[in-house]
Amino acid sequence: MNALVDNGDAAGLAGAGPSLGEAEFAFLREFVLQHCGISLGDHKRQLVQGRLLRRLRALGLAGFADYCDLLRRDPDAELGELASCISTNVTSFFREMHHYDLLVDELLPRWLEEKRGGRLRIWSAGCSTGEEPYAIAMVLAEALERSGAGIDAKILATDLSPQALAAARKGVYPIDRLGGVSDARRKRWFLRGEGSFDGFVQVHPRVRELVTIQPLNLLHDWPMQGRFDAIFCRNVVIYFDKPTKQRLFARYAGKLEERGYLFLGHSESMYGLSDDFDLIGRTVYRKRP
Ligand SMILES: C[S@@+](CC[C@H](N)C(=O)[O-])C[C@H]1O[C@@H](n2cnc3c(N)ncnc32)[C@H](O)[C@@H]1O
Incomplete structure:
Protein backbone atom coordinates (compact mmCIF):
# COMPACT_ATOMS: atom_id res chain seq x y z
CA MET A 1 0.00 0.00 0.00
CA ASN A 2 1.12 3.50 -0.66
CA ALA A 3 1.05 3.99 3.05
CA LEU A 4 1.91 6.84 5.27
CA VAL A 5 3.06 9.43 2.88
CA ASP A 6 3.81 12.34 5.14
CA ASN A 7 1.70 15.18 3.81
CA GLY A 8 2.27 17.33 6.82
CA ASP A 9 -1.01 16.71 8.62
CA ALA A 10 0.50 14.38 11.20
CA ALA A 11 2.93 16.95 12.47
CA GLY A 12 0.13 19.46 12.89
CA LEU A 13 -2.01 17.11 14.92
CA ALA A 14 0.60 15.35 17.02
CA GLY A 15 0.64 16.76 20.52
CA ALA A 16 -2.91 18.08 20.23
CA GLY A 17 -4.48 14.94 21.73
CA PRO A 18 -3.70 11.60 23.37
CA SER A 19 -0.36 10.08 22.49
CA LEU A 20 0.28 6.65 21.06
CA GLY A 21 2.14 4.55 23.62
CA GLU A 22 4.68 1.87 22.81
CA ALA A 23 2.39 -1.06 23.61
CA GLU A 24 -0.47 0.32 21.48
CA PHE A 25 1.91 1.07 18.61
CA ALA A 26 3.27 -2.50 18.82
CA PHE A 27 -0.30 -3.84 18.66
CA LEU A 28 -1.21 -1.58 15.74
CA ARG A 29 1.93 -2.57 13.83
CA GLU A 30 1.11 -6.25 14.18
CA PHE A 31 -2.55 -5.67 13.33
CA VAL A 32 -1.76 -3.65 10.22
CA LEU A 33 0.83 -6.20 9.07
CA GLN A 34 -1.58 -9.10 9.50
CA HIS A 35 -4.67 -7.48 8.04
CA CYS A 36 -3.29 -5.01 5.49
CA GLY A 37 0.13 -6.53 4.66
CA ILE A 38 1.85 -3.24 5.53
CA SER A 39 4.97 -3.22 7.63
CA LEU A 40 5.23 0.00 9.60
CA GLY A 41 8.74 0.98 10.65
CA ASP A 42 9.57 2.15 14.18
CA HIS A 43 9.92 5.69 12.91
CA LYS A 44 6.26 5.81 11.82
CA ARG A 45 4.86 6.12 15.35
CA GLN A 46 4.36 9.90 15.27
CA LEU A 47 2.84 9.71 11.86
CA VAL A 48 0.42 6.92 12.83
CA GLN A 49 -0.55 8.89 15.90
CA GLY A 50 -1.29 11.99 13.83
CA ARG A 51 -3.30 10.09 11.28
CA LEU A 52 -5.38 8.17 13.81
CA LEU A 53 -6.24 11.13 16.03
CA ARG A 54 -8.94 12.16 13.57
CA ASP A 74 -14.29 -6.56 15.81
CA PRO A 75 -11.26 -6.39 13.52
CA ASP A 76 -13.18 -6.47 10.24
CA ALA A 77 -15.58 -3.64 11.09
CA GLU A 78 -12.83 -1.03 11.55
CA LEU A 79 -10.25 -2.35 9.09
CA GLY A 80 -11.29 -0.23 6.11
CA GLU A 81 -11.29 2.98 8.16
CA LEU A 82 -7.93 2.18 9.72
CA ALA A 83 -6.43 1.43 6.31
CA SER A 84 -7.83 4.71 4.96
CA CYS A 85 -6.16 6.62 7.79
CA ILE A 86 -2.73 5.14 7.26
CA SER A 87 -2.69 4.94 3.48
CA THR A 88 -2.97 7.38 0.66
CA ASN A 89 -5.62 7.11 -2.00
CA VAL A 90 -3.69 9.31 -4.41
CA THR A 91 -4.65 8.48 -7.97
CA SER A 92 -5.54 10.19 -11.24
CA PHE A 93 -7.15 9.63 -14.61
CA PHE A 94 -4.74 8.05 -17.12
CA ARG A 95 -1.94 7.83 -14.56
CA GLU A 96 1.05 6.05 -16.14
CA MET A 97 -0.21 6.66 -19.65
CA HIS A 98 2.07 4.02 -21.18
CA HIS A 99 -0.24 1.33 -19.74
CA TYR A 100 -3.22 2.85 -21.55
CA ASP A 101 -1.17 3.12 -24.76
CA LEU A 102 -0.50 -0.63 -24.55
CA LEU A 103 -4.21 -1.29 -24.02
CA VAL A 104 -5.28 0.92 -26.92
CA ASP A 105 -2.59 0.00 -29.43
CA GLU A 106 -2.18 -3.70 -28.78
CA LEU A 107 -4.24 -5.50 -26.17
CA LEU A 108 -7.79 -4.26 -26.77
CA PRO A 109 -7.70 -4.69 -30.58
CA ARG A 110 -6.34 -8.23 -30.13
CA TRP A 111 -8.81 -9.22 -27.40
CA LEU A 112 -11.79 -7.80 -29.28
CA GLU A 113 -10.76 -9.69 -32.41
CA GLU A 114 -10.10 -12.98 -30.62
CA LYS A 115 -13.06 -12.86 -28.27
CA ARG A 116 -15.98 -12.11 -30.61
CA GLY A 117 -19.09 -13.36 -28.86
CA GLY A 118 -17.07 -14.10 -25.73
CA ARG A 119 -16.17 -12.26 -22.54
CA LEU A 120 -13.46 -9.84 -21.49
CA ARG A 121 -12.72 -9.17 -17.83
CA ILE A 122 -10.37 -6.57 -16.34
CA TRP A 123 -9.80 -6.07 -12.60
CA SER A 124 -8.68 -2.81 -11.05
CA ALA A 125 -7.44 -4.08 -7.67
CA GLY A 126 -6.91 -1.12 -5.32
CA CYS A 127 -9.04 1.22 -7.45
CA SER A 128 -9.09 4.04 -4.88
CA THR A 129 -11.61 6.77 -5.87
CA GLY A 130 -12.31 5.30 -9.31
CA GLU A 131 -10.15 7.26 -11.73
CA GLU A 132 -8.20 4.13 -12.78
CA PRO A 133 -11.15 1.83 -13.60
CA TYR A 134 -13.05 4.67 -15.28
CA ALA A 135 -10.05 5.53 -17.47
CA ILE A 136 -9.78 1.85 -18.44
CA ALA A 137 -13.52 1.85 -19.16
CA MET A 138 -13.15 4.90 -21.42
CA VAL A 139 -10.57 3.23 -23.66
CA LEU A 140 -12.60 0.01 -23.57
CA ALA A 141 -15.79 1.83 -24.62
CA GLU A 142 -13.91 3.48 -27.48
CA ALA A 143 -12.41 0.16 -28.61
CA LEU A 144 -15.80 -1.59 -28.44
CA GLU A 145 -17.31 1.16 -30.55
CA ARG A 146 -14.53 0.95 -33.14
CA SER A 147 -14.64 -2.81 -33.45
CA GLY A 148 -18.40 -3.30 -33.31
CA ALA A 149 -17.61 -6.69 -31.76
CA GLY A 150 -20.36 -8.21 -29.64
CA ILE A 151 -18.43 -8.86 -26.45
CA ASP A 152 -19.46 -9.15 -22.84
CA ALA A 153 -16.86 -6.75 -21.42
CA LYS A 154 -16.67 -5.68 -17.78
CA ILE A 155 -14.28 -4.08 -15.33
CA LEU A 156 -14.28 -5.03 -11.67
CA ALA A 157 -13.01 -2.27 -9.35
CA THR A 158 -12.20 -3.13 -5.73
CA ASP A 159 -10.65 -1.42 -2.73
CA LEU A 160 -10.75 -1.77 1.03
CA SER A 161 -11.27 1.91 1.84
CA PRO A 162 -14.96 2.72 2.41
CA GLN A 163 -14.43 6.43 1.66
CA ALA A 164 -12.59 5.70 -1.58
CA LEU A 165 -15.31 3.30 -2.71
CA ALA A 166 -18.07 5.79 -1.92
CA ALA A 167 -16.32 8.41 -4.07
CA ALA A 168 -15.76 5.86 -6.86
CA ARG A 169 -19.46 4.96 -6.86
CA LYS A 170 -20.47 8.61 -7.22
CA GLY A 171 -18.05 9.13 -10.10
CA VAL A 172 -18.10 12.90 -9.44
CA TYR A 173 -14.80 14.82 -9.59
CA PRO A 174 -13.66 18.44 -9.45
CA ILE A 175 -12.83 19.63 -12.98
CA ASP A 176 -9.22 20.27 -11.98
CA ASP A 183 -9.95 17.36 -24.66
CA ALA A 184 -11.72 14.79 -26.82
CA ARG A 185 -12.27 12.48 -23.85
CA ARG A 186 -13.33 15.35 -21.59
CA LYS A 187 -16.08 16.18 -24.06
CA ARG A 188 -17.04 12.60 -24.72
CA TRP A 189 -16.97 10.94 -21.33
CA PHE A 190 -17.79 13.60 -18.71
CA LEU A 191 -20.98 15.48 -17.92
CA ARG A 192 -20.52 18.99 -16.55
CA GLY A 193 -22.20 19.77 -13.27
CA GLU A 194 -24.54 22.72 -12.84
CA GLY A 195 -25.86 24.65 -9.87
CA SER A 196 -24.38 23.17 -6.69
CA PHE A 197 -22.26 20.88 -8.93
CA ASP A 198 -20.69 23.78 -10.80
CA GLY A 199 -16.95 23.07 -11.07
CA PHE A 200 -17.53 19.29 -10.99
CA VAL A 201 -17.95 16.64 -13.64
CA GLN A 202 -19.55 13.21 -13.55
CA GLU A 209 -22.02 0.88 -16.68
CA LEU A 210 -18.85 -0.99 -17.65
CA VAL A 211 -17.50 -0.80 -14.09
CA THR A 212 -18.66 -2.81 -11.06
CA ILE A 213 -17.39 -1.43 -7.74
CA GLN A 214 -16.99 -3.76 -4.76
CA PRO A 215 -15.25 -3.69 -1.36
CA ARG A 227 -10.54 -15.38 -14.55
CA PHE A 228 -9.35 -12.01 -15.74
CA ASP A 229 -7.64 -11.02 -18.96
CA ALA A 230 -5.80 -8.26 -17.14
CA ILE A 231 -5.30 -7.13 -13.55
CA PHE A 232 -4.27 -3.59 -12.68
CA CYS A 233 -2.72 -3.52 -9.22
CA ARG A 234 -0.82 -0.28 -9.39
CA ASN A 235 0.68 1.62 -6.49
CA VAL A 236 -0.94 -0.75 -4.00
CA VAL A 237 1.74 -3.28 -3.01
CA ILE A 238 4.52 -0.78 -2.53
CA TYR A 239 4.46 -1.00 1.28
CA PHE A 240 3.41 -4.65 1.52
CA ASP A 241 6.05 -6.87 3.09
CA LYS A 242 7.80 -9.47 0.92
CA PRO A 243 5.78 -12.58 1.92
CA THR A 244 2.51 -10.67 1.36
CA LYS A 245 3.64 -9.62 -2.13
CA GLN A 246 4.73 -13.18 -2.96
CA ARG A 247 1.37 -14.61 -1.90
CA LEU A 248 -0.54 -11.91 -3.74
CA PHE A 249 1.34 -12.36 -7.02
CA ALA A 250 0.81 -16.14 -6.83
CA ARG A 251 -2.91 -15.56 -6.32
CA TYR A 252 -3.01 -13.11 -9.23
CA ALA A 253 -1.40 -15.76 -11.44
CA GLY A 254 -4.20 -18.14 -10.43
CA LYS A 255 -6.84 -15.53 -11.29
CA LEU A 256 -5.46 -14.62 -14.72
CA GLU A 257 -6.29 -16.26 -18.03
CA GLU A 258 -3.45 -18.02 -19.82
CA ARG A 259 -1.08 -15.27 -20.91
CA GLY A 260 -3.12 -12.69 -18.98
CA TYR A 261 -1.52 -9.37 -18.02
CA LEU A 262 -0.60 -7.85 -14.68
CA PHE A 263 0.08 -4.11 -14.46
CA LEU A 264 2.04 -2.76 -11.48
CA GLY A 265 2.78 0.82 -10.42
CA HIS A 266 5.81 2.81 -11.53
CA SER A 267 7.93 2.00 -8.46
CA GLU A 268 6.79 -1.60 -8.05
CA SER A 269 8.45 -4.74 -9.34
CA MET A 270 8.02 -8.48 -9.26
CA TYR A 271 11.76 -9.05 -9.29
CA GLY A 272 12.65 -12.00 -7.03
CA LEU A 273 9.03 -12.41 -5.95
CA SER A 274 7.41 -14.65 -8.57
CA ASP A 275 8.30 -17.08 -11.37
CA ASP A 276 4.80 -17.01 -12.82
CA PHE A 277 5.28 -13.95 -15.01
CA ASP A 278 7.48 -12.52 -17.76
CA LEU A 279 8.21 -8.82 -17.81
CA ILE A 280 7.02 -7.62 -21.22
CA GLY A 281 7.08 -3.83 -20.87
CA ARG A 282 7.51 -1.07 -18.30
CA THR A 283 5.88 -2.57 -15.14
CA VAL A 284 3.74 -4.85 -17.35
CA TYR A 285 3.89 -8.61 -16.78
CA ARG A 286 2.41 -11.51 -18.74
CA LYS A 287 1.49 -14.80 -17.12
CA ARG A 288 3.71 -17.63 -18.31
CA PRO A 289 2.00 -20.36 -20.30
C1 LIG B 1 -2.31 4.90 -4.02
S1 LIG B 1 -3.84 4.13 -4.28
C2 LIG B 1 -3.63 3.54 -5.95
C3 LIG B 1 -4.84 3.77 -6.82
C4 LIG B 1 -4.68 3.33 -8.28
N1 LIG B 1 -4.46 1.92 -8.38
C5 LIG B 1 -3.54 4.09 -8.94
O1 LIG B 1 -2.49 3.55 -9.19
O2 LIG B 1 -3.74 5.27 -9.20
C6 LIG B 1 -3.70 2.63 -3.33
C7 LIG B 1 -5.05 2.01 -3.02
O3 LIG B 1 -4.84 0.66 -2.60
C8 LIG B 1 -5.81 0.37 -1.61
N2 LIG B 1 -5.34 -0.78 -0.83
C9 LIG B 1 -4.24 -0.85 -0.07
N3 LIG B 1 -4.15 -2.03 0.55
C10 LIG B 1 -5.21 -2.75 0.16
C11 LIG B 1 -5.69 -4.04 0.46
N4 LIG B 1 -5.05 -4.85 1.32
N5 LIG B 1 -6.83 -4.46 -0.12
C12 LIG B 1 -7.49 -3.64 -0.98
N6 LIG B 1 -7.10 -2.40 -1.30
C13 LIG B 1 -5.97 -1.95 -0.73
C14 LIG B 1 -5.88 1.67 -0.81
O4 LIG B 1 -7.08 1.75 -0.06
C15 LIG B 1 -5.77 2.73 -1.91
O5 LIG B 1 -7.03 3.16 -2.33
Missing part, protein backbone atom coordinates in the same frame (compact mmCIF):
# COMPACT_ATOMS: atom_id res chain seq x y z
CA ARG A 55 -10.42 8.70 13.71
CA LEU A 56 -10.34 8.67 17.53
CA ARG A 57 -12.21 11.97 17.55
CA ALA A 58 -14.77 10.72 15.02
CA LEU A 59 -15.40 7.68 17.22
CA GLY A 60 -15.45 9.72 20.44
CA LEU A 61 -12.65 7.64 21.98
CA ALA A 62 -10.46 8.99 24.78
CA GLY A 63 -7.21 7.26 23.80
CA PHE A 64 -5.37 4.72 21.68
CA ALA A 65 -5.90 1.89 24.18
CA ASP A 66 -9.66 2.21 23.51
CA TYR A 67 -9.02 2.15 19.79
CA CYS A 68 -6.92 -1.03 20.12
CA ASP A 69 -9.74 -2.63 22.14
CA LEU A 70 -12.18 -1.79 19.38
CA LEU A 71 -9.89 -3.46 16.82
CA ARG A 72 -9.56 -6.54 19.02
CA ARG A 73 -13.34 -6.82 19.48
CA ARG A 177 -8.76 16.50 -11.50
CA LEU A 178 -9.03 15.98 -15.27
CA GLY A 179 -5.41 16.98 -15.90
CA GLY A 180 -4.50 13.71 -17.63
CA VAL A 181 -7.60 13.59 -19.81
CA SER A 182 -7.48 14.71 -23.46
CA VAL A 203 -18.31 10.22 -15.49
CA HIS A 204 -20.64 9.39 -18.39
CA PRO A 205 -23.17 6.58 -17.73
CA ARG A 206 -21.80 4.58 -20.71
CA VAL A 207 -18.44 4.41 -18.91
CA ARG A 208 -19.92 3.79 -15.48
CA LEU A 216 -12.42 -6.20 -1.11
CA ASN A 217 -9.36 -6.59 1.08
CA LEU A 218 -6.74 -8.17 -1.16
CA LEU A 219 -5.42 -10.15 1.81
CA HIS A 220 -8.76 -11.82 2.41
CA ASP A 221 -10.69 -14.41 0.36
CA TRP A 222 -11.72 -13.40 -3.15
CA PRO A 223 -15.33 -14.27 -3.94
CA MET A 224 -15.01 -13.66 -7.70
CA GLN A 225 -15.62 -16.57 -10.03
CA GLY A 226 -13.83 -16.76 -13.34
Whole structure:
Protein backbone atom coordinates (compact mmCIF):
# COMPACT_ATOMS: atom_id res chain seq x y z
CA MET A 1 0.00 0.00 0.00
CA ASN A 2 1.12 3.50 -0.66
CA ALA A 3 1.05 3.99 3.05
CA LEU A 4 1.91 6.84 5.27
CA VAL A 5 3.06 9.43 2.88
CA ASP A 6 3.81 12.34 5.14
CA ASN A 7 1.70 15.18 3.81
CA GLY A 8 2.27 17.33 6.82
CA ASP A 9 -1.01 16.71 8.62
CA ALA A 10 0.50 14.38 11.20
CA ALA A 11 2.93 16.95 12.47
CA GLY A 12 0.13 19.46 12.89
CA LEU A 13 -2.01 17.11 14.92
CA ALA A 14 0.60 15.35 17.02
CA GLY A 15 0.64 16.76 20.52
CA ALA A 16 -2.91 18.08 20.23
CA GLY A 17 -4.48 14.94 21.73
CA PRO A 18 -3.70 11.60 23.37
CA SER A 19 -0.36 10.08 22.49
CA LEU A 20 0.28 6.65 21.06
CA GLY A 21 2.14 4.55 23.62
CA GLU A 22 4.68 1.87 22.81
CA ALA A 23 2.39 -1.06 23.61
CA GLU A 24 -0.47 0.32 21.48
CA PHE A 25 1.91 1.07 18.61
CA ALA A 26 3.27 -2.50 18.82
CA PHE A 27 -0.30 -3.84 18.66
CA LEU A 28 -1.21 -1.58 15.74
CA ARG A 29 1.93 -2.57 13.83
CA GLU A 30 1.11 -6.25 14.18
CA PHE A 31 -2.55 -5.67 13.33
CA VAL A 32 -1.76 -3.65 10.22
CA LEU A 33 0.83 -6.20 9.07
CA GLN A 34 -1.58 -9.10 9.50
CA HIS A 35 -4.67 -7.48 8.04
CA CYS A 36 -3.29 -5.01 5.49
CA GLY A 37 0.13 -6.53 4.66
CA ILE A 38 1.85 -3.24 5.53
CA SER A 39 4.97 -3.22 7.63
CA LEU A 40 5.23 0.00 9.60
CA GLY A 41 8.74 0.98 10.65
CA ASP A 42 9.57 2.15 14.18
CA HIS A 43 9.92 5.69 12.91
CA LYS A 44 6.26 5.81 11.82
CA ARG A 45 4.86 6.12 15.35
CA GLN A 46 4.36 9.90 15.27
CA LEU A 47 2.84 9.71 11.86
CA VAL A 48 0.42 6.92 12.83
CA GLN A 49 -0.55 8.89 15.90
CA GLY A 50 -1.29 11.99 13.83
CA ARG A 51 -3.30 10.09 11.28
CA LEU A 52 -5.38 8.17 13.81
CA LEU A 53 -6.24 11.13 16.03
CA ARG A 54 -8.94 12.16 13.57
CA ARG A 55 -10.42 8.70 13.71
CA LEU A 56 -10.34 8.67 17.53
CA ARG A 57 -12.21 11.97 17.55
CA ALA A 58 -14.77 10.72 15.02
CA LEU A 59 -15.40 7.68 17.22
CA GLY A 60 -15.45 9.72 20.44
CA LEU A 61 -12.65 7.64 21.98
CA ALA A 62 -10.46 8.99 24.78
CA GLY A 63 -7.21 7.26 23.80
CA PHE A 64 -5.37 4.72 21.68
CA ALA A 65 -5.90 1.89 24.18
CA ASP A 66 -9.66 2.21 23.51
CA TYR A 67 -9.02 2.15 19.79
CA CYS A 68 -6.92 -1.03 20.12
CA ASP A 69 -9.74 -2.63 22.14
CA LEU A 70 -12.18 -1.79 19.38
CA LEU A 71 -9.89 -3.46 16.82
CA ARG A 72 -9.56 -6.54 19.02
CA ARG A 73 -13.34 -6.82 19.48
CA ASP A 74 -14.29 -6.56 15.81
CA PRO A 75 -11.26 -6.39 13.52
CA ASP A 76 -13.18 -6.47 10.24
CA ALA A 77 -15.58 -3.64 11.09
CA GLU A 78 -12.83 -1.03 11.55
CA LEU A 79 -10.25 -2.35 9.09
CA GLY A 80 -11.29 -0.23 6.11
CA GLU A 81 -11.29 2.98 8.16
CA LEU A 82 -7.93 2.18 9.72
CA ALA A 83 -6.43 1.43 6.31
CA SER A 84 -7.83 4.71 4.96
CA CYS A 85 -6.16 6.62 7.79
CA ILE A 86 -2.73 5.14 7.26
CA SER A 87 -2.69 4.94 3.48
CA THR A 88 -2.97 7.38 0.66
CA ASN A 89 -5.62 7.11 -2.00
CA VAL A 90 -3.69 9.31 -4.41
CA THR A 91 -4.65 8.48 -7.97
CA SER A 92 -5.54 10.19 -11.24
CA PHE A 93 -7.15 9.63 -14.61
CA PHE A 94 -4.74 8.05 -17.12
CA ARG A 95 -1.94 7.83 -14.56
CA GLU A 96 1.05 6.05 -16.14
CA MET A 97 -0.21 6.66 -19.65
CA HIS A 98 2.07 4.02 -21.18
CA HIS A 99 -0.24 1.33 -19.74
CA TYR A 100 -3.22 2.85 -21.55
CA ASP A 101 -1.17 3.12 -24.76
CA LEU A 102 -0.50 -0.63 -24.55
CA LEU A 103 -4.21 -1.29 -24.02
CA VAL A 104 -5.28 0.92 -26.92
CA ASP A 105 -2.59 0.00 -29.43
CA GLU A 106 -2.18 -3.70 -28.78
CA LEU A 107 -4.24 -5.50 -26.17
CA LEU A 108 -7.79 -4.26 -26.77
CA PRO A 109 -7.70 -4.69 -30.58
CA ARG A 110 -6.34 -8.23 -30.13
CA TRP A 111 -8.81 -9.22 -27.40
CA LEU A 112 -11.79 -7.80 -29.28
CA GLU A 113 -10.76 -9.69 -32.41
CA GLU A 114 -10.10 -12.98 -30.62
CA LYS A 115 -13.06 -12.86 -28.27
CA ARG A 116 -15.98 -12.11 -30.61
CA GLY A 117 -19.09 -13.36 -28.86
CA GLY A 118 -17.07 -14.10 -25.73
CA ARG A 119 -16.17 -12.26 -22.54
CA LEU A 120 -13.46 -9.84 -21.49
CA ARG A 121 -12.72 -9.17 -17.83
CA ILE A 122 -10.37 -6.57 -16.34
CA TRP A 123 -9.80 -6.07 -12.60
CA SER A 124 -8.68 -2.81 -11.05
CA ALA A 125 -7.44 -4.08 -7.67
CA GLY A 126 -6.91 -1.12 -5.32
CA CYS A 127 -9.04 1.22 -7.45
CA SER A 128 -9.09 4.04 -4.88
CA THR A 129 -11.61 6.77 -5.87
CA GLY A 130 -12.31 5.30 -9.31
CA GLU A 131 -10.15 7.26 -11.73
CA GLU A 132 -8.20 4.13 -12.78
CA PRO A 133 -11.15 1.83 -13.60
CA TYR A 134 -13.05 4.67 -15.28
CA ALA A 135 -10.05 5.53 -17.47
CA ILE A 136 -9.78 1.85 -18.44
CA ALA A 137 -13.52 1.85 -19.16
CA MET A 138 -13.15 4.90 -21.42
CA VAL A 139 -10.57 3.23 -23.66
CA LEU A 140 -12.60 0.01 -23.57
CA ALA A 141 -15.79 1.83 -24.62
CA GLU A 142 -13.91 3.48 -27.48
CA ALA A 143 -12.41 0.16 -28.61
CA LEU A 144 -15.80 -1.59 -28.44
CA GLU A 145 -17.31 1.16 -30.55
CA ARG A 146 -14.53 0.95 -33.14
CA SER A 147 -14.64 -2.81 -33.45
CA GLY A 148 -18.40 -3.30 -33.31
CA ALA A 149 -17.61 -6.69 -31.76
CA GLY A 150 -20.36 -8.21 -29.64
CA ILE A 151 -18.43 -8.86 -26.45
CA ASP A 152 -19.46 -9.15 -22.84
CA ALA A 153 -16.86 -6.75 -21.42
CA LYS A 154 -16.67 -5.68 -17.78
CA ILE A 155 -14.28 -4.08 -15.33
CA LEU A 156 -14.28 -5.03 -11.67
CA ALA A 157 -13.01 -2.27 -9.35
CA THR A 158 -12.20 -3.13 -5.73
CA ASP A 159 -10.65 -1.42 -2.73
CA LEU A 160 -10.75 -1.77 1.03
CA SER A 161 -11.27 1.91 1.84
CA PRO A 162 -14.96 2.72 2.41
CA GLN A 163 -14.43 6.43 1.66
CA ALA A 164 -12.59 5.70 -1.58
CA LEU A 165 -15.31 3.30 -2.71
CA ALA A 166 -18.07 5.79 -1.92
CA ALA A 167 -16.32 8.41 -4.07
CA ALA A 168 -15.76 5.86 -6.86
CA ARG A 169 -19.46 4.96 -6.86
CA LYS A 170 -20.47 8.61 -7.22
CA GLY A 171 -18.05 9.13 -10.10
CA VAL A 172 -18.10 12.90 -9.44
CA TYR A 173 -14.80 14.82 -9.59
CA PRO A 174 -13.66 18.44 -9.45
CA ILE A 175 -12.83 19.63 -12.98
CA ASP A 176 -9.22 20.27 -11.98
CA ARG A 177 -8.76 16.50 -11.50
CA LEU A 178 -9.03 15.98 -15.27
CA GLY A 179 -5.41 16.98 -15.90
CA GLY A 180 -4.50 13.71 -17.63
CA VAL A 181 -7.60 13.59 -19.81
CA SER A 182 -7.48 14.71 -23.46
CA ASP A 183 -9.95 17.36 -24.66
CA ALA A 184 -11.72 14.79 -26.82
CA ARG A 185 -12.27 12.48 -23.85
CA ARG A 186 -13.33 15.35 -21.59
CA LYS A 187 -16.08 16.18 -24.06
CA ARG A 188 -17.04 12.60 -24.72
CA TRP A 189 -16.97 10.94 -21.33
CA PHE A 190 -17.79 13.60 -18.71
CA LEU A 191 -20.98 15.48 -17.92
CA ARG A 192 -20.52 18.99 -16.55
CA GLY A 193 -22.20 19.77 -13.27
CA GLU A 194 -24.54 22.72 -12.84
CA GLY A 195 -25.86 24.65 -9.87
CA SER A 196 -24.38 23.17 -6.69
CA PHE A 197 -22.26 20.88 -8.93
CA ASP A 198 -20.69 23.78 -10.80
CA GLY A 199 -16.95 23.07 -11.07
CA PHE A 200 -17.53 19.29 -10.99
CA VAL A 201 -17.95 16.64 -13.64
CA GLN A 202 -19.55 13.21 -13.55
CA VAL A 203 -18.31 10.22 -15.49
CA HIS A 204 -20.64 9.39 -18.39
CA PRO A 205 -23.17 6.58 -17.73
CA ARG A 206 -21.80 4.58 -20.71
CA VAL A 207 -18.44 4.41 -18.91
CA ARG A 208 -19.92 3.79 -15.48
CA GLU A 209 -22.02 0.88 -16.68
CA LEU A 210 -18.85 -0.99 -17.65
CA VAL A 211 -17.50 -0.80 -14.09
CA THR A 212 -18.66 -2.81 -11.06
CA ILE A 213 -17.39 -1.43 -7.74
CA GLN A 214 -16.99 -3.76 -4.76
CA PRO A 215 -15.25 -3.69 -1.36
CA LEU A 216 -12.42 -6.20 -1.11
CA ASN A 217 -9.36 -6.59 1.08
CA LEU A 218 -6.74 -8.17 -1.16
CA LEU A 219 -5.42 -10.15 1.81
CA HIS A 220 -8.76 -11.82 2.41
CA ASP A 221 -10.69 -14.41 0.36
CA TRP A 222 -11.72 -13.40 -3.15
CA PRO A 223 -15.33 -14.27 -3.94
CA MET A 224 -15.01 -13.66 -7.70
CA GLN A 225 -15.62 -16.57 -10.03
CA GLY A 226 -13.83 -16.76 -13.34
CA ARG A 227 -10.54 -15.38 -14.55
CA PHE A 228 -9.35 -12.01 -15.74
CA ASP A 229 -7.64 -11.02 -18.96
CA ALA A 230 -5.80 -8.26 -17.14
CA ILE A 231 -5.30 -7.13 -13.55
CA PHE A 232 -4.27 -3.59 -12.68
CA CYS A 233 -2.72 -3.52 -9.22
CA ARG A 234 -0.82 -0.28 -9.39
CA ASN A 235 0.68 1.62 -6.49
CA VAL A 236 -0.94 -0.75 -4.00
CA VAL A 237 1.74 -3.28 -3.01
CA ILE A 238 4.52 -0.78 -2.53
CA TYR A 239 4.46 -1.00 1.28
CA PHE A 240 3.41 -4.65 1.52
CA ASP A 241 6.05 -6.87 3.09
CA LYS A 242 7.80 -9.47 0.92
CA PRO A 243 5.78 -12.58 1.92
CA THR A 244 2.51 -10.67 1.36
CA LYS A 245 3.64 -9.62 -2.13
CA GLN A 246 4.73 -13.18 -2.96
CA ARG A 247 1.37 -14.61 -1.90
CA LEU A 248 -0.54 -11.91 -3.74
CA PHE A 249 1.34 -12.36 -7.02
CA ALA A 250 0.81 -16.14 -6.83
CA ARG A 251 -2.91 -15.56 -6.32
CA TYR A 252 -3.01 -13.11 -9.23
CA ALA A 253 -1.40 -15.76 -11.44
CA GLY A 254 -4.20 -18.14 -10.43
CA LYS A 255 -6.84 -15.53 -11.29
CA LEU A 256 -5.46 -14.62 -14.72
CA GLU A 257 -6.29 -16.26 -18.03
CA GLU A 258 -3.45 -18.02 -19.82
CA ARG A 259 -1.08 -15.27 -20.91
CA GLY A 260 -3.12 -12.69 -18.98
CA TYR A 261 -1.52 -9.37 -18.02
CA LEU A 262 -0.60 -7.85 -14.68
CA PHE A 263 0.08 -4.11 -14.46
CA LEU A 264 2.04 -2.76 -11.48
CA GLY A 265 2.78 0.82 -10.42
CA HIS A 266 5.81 2.81 -11.53
CA SER A 267 7.93 2.00 -8.46
CA GLU A 268 6.79 -1.60 -8.05
CA SER A 269 8.45 -4.74 -9.34
CA MET A 270 8.02 -8.48 -9.26
CA TYR A 271 11.76 -9.05 -9.29
CA GLY A 272 12.65 -12.00 -7.03
CA LEU A 273 9.03 -12.41 -5.95
CA SER A 274 7.41 -14.65 -8.57
CA ASP A 275 8.30 -17.08 -11.37
CA ASP A 276 4.80 -17.01 -12.82
CA PHE A 277 5.28 -13.95 -15.01
CA ASP A 278 7.48 -12.52 -17.76
CA LEU A 279 8.21 -8.82 -17.81
CA ILE A 280 7.02 -7.62 -21.22
CA GLY A 281 7.08 -3.83 -20.87
CA ARG A 282 7.51 -1.07 -18.30
CA THR A 283 5.88 -2.57 -15.14
CA VAL A 284 3.74 -4.85 -17.35
CA TYR A 285 3.89 -8.61 -16.78
CA ARG A 286 2.41 -11.51 -18.74
CA LYS A 287 1.49 -14.80 -17.12
CA ARG A 288 3.71 -17.63 -18.31
CA PRO A 289 2.00 -20.36 -20.30
C1 LIG B 1 -2.31 4.90 -4.02
S1 LIG B 1 -3.84 4.13 -4.28
C2 LIG B 1 -3.63 3.54 -5.95
C3 LIG B 1 -4.84 3.77 -6.82
C4 LIG B 1 -4.68 3.33 -8.28
N1 LIG B 1 -4.46 1.92 -8.38
C5 LIG B 1 -3.54 4.09 -8.94
O1 LIG B 1 -2.49 3.55 -9.19
O2 LIG B 1 -3.74 5.27 -9.20
C6 LIG B 1 -3.70 2.63 -3.33
C7 LIG B 1 -5.05 2.01 -3.02
O3 LIG B 1 -4.84 0.66 -2.60
C8 LIG B 1 -5.81 0.37 -1.61
N2 LIG B 1 -5.34 -0.78 -0.83
C9 LIG B 1 -4.24 -0.85 -0.07
N3 LIG B 1 -4.15 -2.03 0.55
C10 LIG B 1 -5.21 -2.75 0.16
C11 LIG B 1 -5.69 -4.04 0.46
N4 LIG B 1 -5.05 -4.85 1.32
N5 LIG B 1 -6.83 -4.46 -0.12
C12 LIG B 1 -7.49 -3.64 -0.98
N6 LIG B 1 -7.10 -2.40 -1.30
C13 LIG B 1 -5.97 -1.95 -0.73
C14 LIG B 1 -5.88 1.67 -0.81
O4 LIG B 1 -7.08 1.75 -0.06
C15 LIG B 1 -5.77 2.73 -1.91
O5 LIG B 1 -7.03 3.16 -2.33
